[in-house]
Amino acid sequence: MNSPVDAEEPERRRLTKPGRKTRDRIIEAAAELMFHHGVGGTSIPDIQAAAGVSASQIYHYFGDKQGLVLAVVNFQTDTKLDQQRPLLDNLDSIAALRAWCETAADRQDAMGCVGGCEIGSLASELAETDPSARTDLSASFDRWELPIRSGLARMQTRGELSEHADVTALATALLAAIQGGMLLSQVRRSSTAYRHAVSAVIDHIESYLVP
Amino acid sequence: MNSPVDAEEPERRRLTKPGRKTRDRIIEAAAELMFHHGVGGTSIPDIQAAAGVSASQIYHYFGDKQGLVLAVVNFQTDTKLDQQRPLLDNLDSIAALRAWCETAADRQDAMGCVGGCEIGSLASELAETDPSARTDLSASFDRWELPIRSGLARMQTRGELSEHADVTALATALLAAIQGGMLLSQVRRSSTAYRHAVSAVIDHIESYLVP
Numbered sequence: 545m546n547s548p549v550d551a552e553e554p555e556r557r558r559l560t561k562p563g564r565k566t567r568d569r570i571i572e573a574a575a576e577l578m579f580h581h582g583v584g585g586t587s588i589p590d591i592q593a594a595a596g597v598s599a600s601q602i603y604h605y606f607g608d609k610q611g612l613v614l615a616v617v618n619f620q621t622d623t624k625l626d627q628q629r630p631l632l633d634n635l636d637s638i639a640a641l642r643a644w645c646e647t648a649a650d651r652q653d654a655m656g657c658v659g660g661c662e663i664g665s666l667a668s669e670l671a672e673t674d675p676s677a678r679t680d681l682s683a684s685f686d687r688w689e690l691p692i693r694s695g696l697a698r699m700q701t702r703g704e705l706s707e708h709a710d711v712t713a714l715a716t717a718l719l720a721a722i723q724g725g726m727l728l729s730q731v732r733r734s735s736t737a738y739r740h741a742v743s744a745v746i747d748h749i750e751s752y753l754v755p
Numbered sequence: 756m757n758s759p760v761d762a763e764e765p766e767r768r769r770l771t772k773p774g775r776k777t778r779d780r781i782i783e784a785a786a787e788l789m790f791h792h793g794v795g796g797t798s799i800p801d802i803q804a805a806a807g808v809s810a811s812q813i814y815h816y817f818g819d820k821q822g823l824v825l826a827v828v829n830f831q832t833d834t835k836l837d838q839q840r841p842l843l844d845n846l847d848s849i850a851a852l853r854a855w856c857e858t859a860a861d862r863q864d865a866m867g868c869v870g871g872c873e874i875g876s877l878a879s880e881l882a883e884t885d886p887s888a889r890t891d892l893s894a895s896f897d898r899w900e901l902p903i904r905s906g907l908a909r910m911q912t913r914g915e916l917s918e919h920a921d922v923t924a925l926a927t928a929l930l931a932a933i934q935g936g937m938l939l940s941q942v943r944r945s946s947t948a949y950r951h952a953v954s955a956v957i958d959h960i961e962s963y964l965v966p
Contacts, residue, residue: 584795585884660882667942668879672870673796682942713951716939717932720952724935728927731878731893740924741931748959 567605570595575616575623579662583613583669613670614680620662621684635695637704638750645722645742652726652735660730663688664723689719696749709752714745721745778816781806786827786834790873794824794880824881825891831873832895846906848915849961856933856953863937863946871941874899875934900930907960920963925956932956 559567573595577586588599588609595602606612625632631644659665663684670677693715699705725741770778784806788797799810799820817823836843842855870876874895881888904926910916936952 580883582795582880582884584793658883660879664938665879667938668871668876669793671938671941672791673793678942682944685939685942710951714955716948716951717936717955720932720935720939720948721928721956722935723938724931724933724952725928727875727878727934727938728896728931730882731889731896737927737931740927741935744925744928744959745932745955748955748962751959751962 563605566597566601570597570602570605570612571615571619574612575619575662578613578616579620579659579665583666610674610676613666613674613677617663617666617670617677617680617684620666621687624662625687632691635691636698636702637695638746638753640695641692641718641746641749645739645746648722648726649735649739649742652729652738657729657733657735661723661726664726685719689715692718704754705749706752706754709749714749714752718742718745718749774816777808777812781808781813781816781823782826782830785823786830786873789824789827790831790870790876794877821885821887824877824885824888828874828877828881828888828891828895831877832898835873836898843902846902847909847913848906849957849964851906852903852929852957852960856950856957859933859937860946860950860953863940863949868940868944868946872934872937875937896930900926903929915965916960917963917965920960925960925963929953929956929960 570591574586574591577590577594581590588602591597591602591612592599602612606615628644628647631640631647634640635644663681666677667681667685670681672678693711696705696709696711696714700707700709700711705711721741721744722738725738728737728741729735781802785797785802788801788805792801799813802808802813802823803810813823817826839855839858842851842858845851846855874892877888878892878896881892883889904922907916907920907922907925911918911920911922916922932952932955933949936949939948939952940946
């Protein structure tokens with residue numbers, strides 16, 4: 545690792561349009577490589593080659609590899625949340641929760657259950673070695689949990705879900721089932737574990753429906 | 756990485772007692788380092804220094820780093836299963852399931868939720884980069900799932916758990932909750948997520964109790 549050429553939050557610096565395009569291209573290339581090979585298995589030269597940029601351009605935009613990793617964490621979070629936004633904004637019925645998790649299961653099947661969760665993999669790799677990344681990954685998980693909790697809270701407000709349901713705990717439990725289920729499915733190369741994991745928690749949430 | 760000095764399943768070679776002690780010391784040192792720094796963040800010189808051995812001793816016993824990684828996967832699985840054996844052999848009541856998961860939550864609290872699950876971390880890091888490790892980690896998860904499923908099956912045989920309960924699916928769901936809960940707890944540095952995750956699944960299992 546070279547030392548950073550600029551440690552002052554370079555991602556917030558005002559960029560020209562071509563500059564933003566280059567920066568985005570670097571992040572996308574890094575995200576793709578890190579998804580397949582891990583952060584530790586992805587070198588700056590690998591990213592240079594994939595993005596068609598020089599090392600100095602990478603250091604210019606991100607300061608150092610750690611800065612780029614943080615950008616990748618936030619890019620993956622933003623991208624995946626955006627992709628799933630219509631589903632995420634409407635998680636206020638049991639059917640919607642099942643449909644959302646089913647979509648993710650089908651996506652895993654389509655990839656042969658290779659790769660696991662983009663966020664979960666980064667979290668497991670970086671939690672003990674990169675405190676800034678851990679903080680950002682914690683915020684990322686919060687951003688995933690929020691639409692689940694909001695949907696359950698709307699069900700509760702409408703009187704569909706019992707007032708005894710702890711919607712925060714249930715939202716966390718579903719996010720954990722998704723993460724653990726995706727890890728087991730990745731290792732086993734079968735979405736069955738993921739499907740069982742999310743079904744159990746959604747069945748449990750369903751038990752709080754007001755008859 | 757040097758090339759292996761002996762690729763022929765060196766762990767099965769007959770060893771003298773001092774040989775076994777040296778081999779165990781290398782595995783234990785490697786497991787400790789890999790738990791804290793990941794496999795990618797642990798070099799052969801790191802392991803040499805921690806175990807007080809030469810590189811050629813490591814290659815003698817394990818062939819190459821990959822051979823040592825497989826030995827670590829199996830060591831971590833055996834060790835953790837042995838440590839929890841009395842609890843694992845008796846997971847045939849809701850109270851026993853809760854007590855087992857509570858013990859793990861307390862263990863996480865005692866460590867400040869640092870490190871996550873030894874097996875889960877290895878799984879996430881190695882699933883896409885080391886096919887042999889993925890196979891062994893899949894077997895490791897099976898070995899963890901077995902005592903959960905066996906306990907539930909005994910409850911079902913005794914007529915305590917409804918015949919409608921799919922004990923295989925429920926065991927997988929609990930293992931996934933444990934894995935996902937530990938990852939969220941590691942990233943958030945709080946055992947709350949783990950506690951919510953396992954509670955939701957055990958509550959769901961409880962709903963199958965025959966009144």
